[in-house]
Amino acid sequence: MHWSKTLIPTLRDIPQEAEIPSHQLMLRAGLIRKLSGGLYTFLPLGLRALRRVERIVREEMDRAGAIEVLMPALHPREIWDQSGRYEVLRDVMFRMRDRQDREMVLGPTHEEIVTDLVAHQINSYRQLPKTIYQIQTKFRDEIRPRFGLMRAKEFIMKDAYSFDADWEGVEQSYQAMYNAYTRIFERCGLRVKVVEADTGAMGGSSSHEFMVLADSGEDGLVECTGCAYAANLERAERMPPANESKGDPAPLCEVKTPHRRTVEEVAAFLHVRPEEMIKTLIYLCEEQPVAVLVPGNRELNEHKLARALEGRPIRMADEETVVKTTGAPLGFAGPAGLRIPVYADQELKTLRQHVAGANRADAHVIHLNLARDASVTAFFDLATAREGDMCPRCGASMREKRGIEVGHVFKLGTKYSERFQAQYLDAEGRRQTMIMGCYGIGVTRTLQAIIEQSHDEQGIVWPATVAPYAASLLVLNTEHAESLIVAEQLASALSACGLETLLDDRDERPGVKFKDADLIGLPLRIVVSERSLAEKKVEIKRRQEQAKTLIPVAEAVDYVRRMLS
RNA sequence: CGGGGCGUAGCGCAGACUGGUAGCGCGUUUGGUUCGGGACCAAAAGGUCAAGGGUUCAAAUCCCUUCGCCCCGACCA
Numbered sequence: 001m002h003w004s005k006t007l008i009p010t011l012r013d014i015p016q017e018a019e020i021p022s023h024q025l026m027l028r029a030g031l032i033r034k035l036s037g038g039l040y041t042f043l044p045l046g047l048r049a050l051r052r053v054e055r056i057v058r059e060e061m062d063r064a065g066a067i068e069v070l071m072p073a074l075h076p077r078e079i080w081d082q083s084g085r086y087e088v089l090r091d092v093m094f095r096m097r098d099r100q101d102r103e104m105v106l107g108p109t110h111e112e113i114v115t116d117l118v119a120h121q122i123n124s125y126r127q128l129p130k131t132i133y134q135i136q137t138k139f140r141d142e143i144r145p146r147f148g149l150m151r152a153k154e155f156i157m158k159d160a161y162s163f164d165a166d167w168e169g170v171e172q173s174y175q176a177m178y179n180a181y182t183r184i185f186e187r188c189g190l191r192v193k194v195v196e197a198d199t200g201a202m203g204g205s206s207s208h209e210f211m212v213l214a215d216s217g218e219d220g221l222v223e224c225t226g227c228a229y230a231a232n233l234e235r236a237e238r239m240p241p242a243n244e245s246k247g248d249p250a251p252l253c254e255v256k257t258p259h260r261r262t263v264e265e266v267a268a269f270l271h272v273r274p275e276e277m278i279k280t281l282i283y284l285c286e287e288q289p290v291a292v293l294v295p296g297n298r299e300l301n302e303h304k305l306a307r308a309l310e311g312r313p314i315r316m317a318d319e320e321t322v323v324k325t326t327g328a329p330l331g332f333a334g335p336a337g338l339r340i341p342v343y344a345d346q347e348l349k350t351l352r353q354h355v356a357g358a359n360r361a362d363a364h365v366i367h368l369n370l371a372r373d374a375s376v377t378a379f380f381d382l383a384t385a386r387e388g389d390m391c392p393r394c395g396a397s398m399r400e401k402r403g404i405e406v407g408h409v410f411k412l413g414t415k416y417s418e419r420f421q422a423q424y425l426d427a428e429g430r431r432q433t434m435i436m437g438c439y440g441i442g443v444t445r446t447l448q449a450i451i452e453q454s455h456d457e458q459g460i461v462w463p464a465t466v467a468p469y470a471a472s473l474l475v476l477n478t479e480h481a482e483s484l485i486v487a488e489q490l491a492s493a494l495s496a497c498g499l500e501t502l503l504d505d506r507d508e509r510p511g512v513k514f515k516d517a518d519l520i521g522l523p524l525r526i527v528v529s530e531r532s533l534a535e536k537k538v539e540i541k542r543r544q545e546q547a548k549t550l551i552p553v554a555e556a557v558d559y560v561r562r563m564l565s
Numbered sequence: 566c567g568g569g570g571c572g573u574a575g576c577g578c579a580g581a582c583u584g585g586u587a588g589c590g591c592g593u594u595u596g597g598u599u600c601g602g603g604a605c606c607a608a609a610a611g612g613u614c615a616a617g618g619g620u621u622c623a624a625a626u627c628c629c630u631u632c633g634c635c636c637c638g639a640c641c642a
Contacts, residue, residue, distance in 0.1 A: 009575090011576060011577090011592095012576075012577085012591065012592080012603065013576055013577040013578095013591075014576095014577080015576070015577085016571080016576095016577075016578095016634090016635080017634060017635060018635090019635075019636070034634090036633080036634085037633080037634065037635090143566085143639085144636095144637095144638095146635095146636090261642065262641090262642075263641090263642095279641065279642085280641095280642085281640080281641060281642075282642085283640095292641095294641085298641095299640085299641070300640075300641065302640070315640095316640055316641080316642090317642095319642085322642070329642090330642040331642050332642085333642070357642090474601095476600075476601060477600060477601090479600085480600095508600095508603090509599085509600060509601090509602085509603075509604065510600065510601045510602065510603095511600095511601080511602040511603050511604080512602085512603050513601095513602085513603095514601075514602045514603085515602065515603050516603085518602090527601075529601065530600095530601095531601070532601095539601090
């Protein structure tokens, strides 16, 4: 491709709308342009890179035995009512009516559609297992679109769904996708960390996320320094510290703490450490108040609470409920004397005495012994894990990191197959419900994650596997006829070997071409100039290295092929 | 949805406090000189100053409302 014939609008300045490197570079290198918040046009260079990622995804899905289909992006409302997810996802779905005044939505995901399809088309155990996938645009009315393609209202996703006759089969289907994902991200040149994950709105029994480690990542995770354990913070467990054995606490004692409400205020006022305090949170579980206790220096993890309460709906209590339940204004709740269920973080067993709210205005209690002075319904791991916590598997210290979620695999179970009656007849002629798994890759997000993980001061550094072109061919002086001829010949010779190049034939000064070549970051740069041609040579350089090599023109094609193989 | 920041030429920004002819750099067009790391000279085009309303003799500038974009948060009493 000739630069002058395509559309690669590079930018010298950083657009003020972009915050993180990958977003800045996608705009500066002319890969994408914004239409409005969370909506982007792919320009030729960005589209080519996207297609290469898609191709890797497709090849690996096919290799894993998955079947490609293409489902509609526009869905009638009824199918979402059928699964009961219309209400769950209504705020995230773009909703509209057709001319018959029929309610429609743009699909944020496709469990409903694919399960309906399979329910009608597959009837026998002989047809199972099946994994069906598509690469398609998804629509989500995100609360806050962010960072260019990272979180957009419209994005390309590879979504796959497996249907199995039994749980052993699901295990195999899941593992096949897991392995395919590992290969996909490896081929994309990404270093990913696989973490245990929360299943969230999707439901199901277990799941793993594929995370690209990056400071700009939206997800927090911990990884063990001693073993392979790693988990999303929404999920991450921790081993409680050893119990403190000695000392019976003095009797419970109420002290005045006028206007001190927060942990920090009370701790400073009473000269105790925050971890000696108990943070008491009032929640509504199925609209009934419950108390949740975590150490004063800890954050409650609502995902963990929800799991501990077996998925019953929870939400934080409003001020009125808190006052009614505790008999005190906000900031003075404590476990002693509460007559509602009390769920406590396991770490609170560590200390024999604590400081907590007294359920009375402007007062806290000291020498609180949970076993003696309160009735705890149950202990769970409820606090959010963090740097330095002990690994739940091996007890070693854990590190906290941030990551970009590029892939997610779930074992779904029968949640959807039951609703849509996705059933088959087994060998004995009995009707059985299929067991499902679902597997997603954010293709557009993966593309940006590649740039986030592979760039330098000068611009993008494309891994050869996803680079939009194999090489930049710079004709330094387009007035020099021989340069142009040699460059054209090289371009077609390389093209004949399946290596597409970008020939910079613009009437620009060499500096501009060098800068732009670094910015768009193709793996190789081939410079054709009057100077090197005097020796019948061209200069070849890898993007990520400084070293340049002069190669005779006649050997250039072989040399490039070797460098890229 | 709450908080904060920002909207002035294609991009990056100044001008606003203290109201009075809308500017700078890059880019674009034309001509010339240049040609291995974002050249130089000359000329030119390009703006409803986000939108609407108000104050004023006069508004990019002061006031009000709305919209858009970006960031943080949306749970910790």
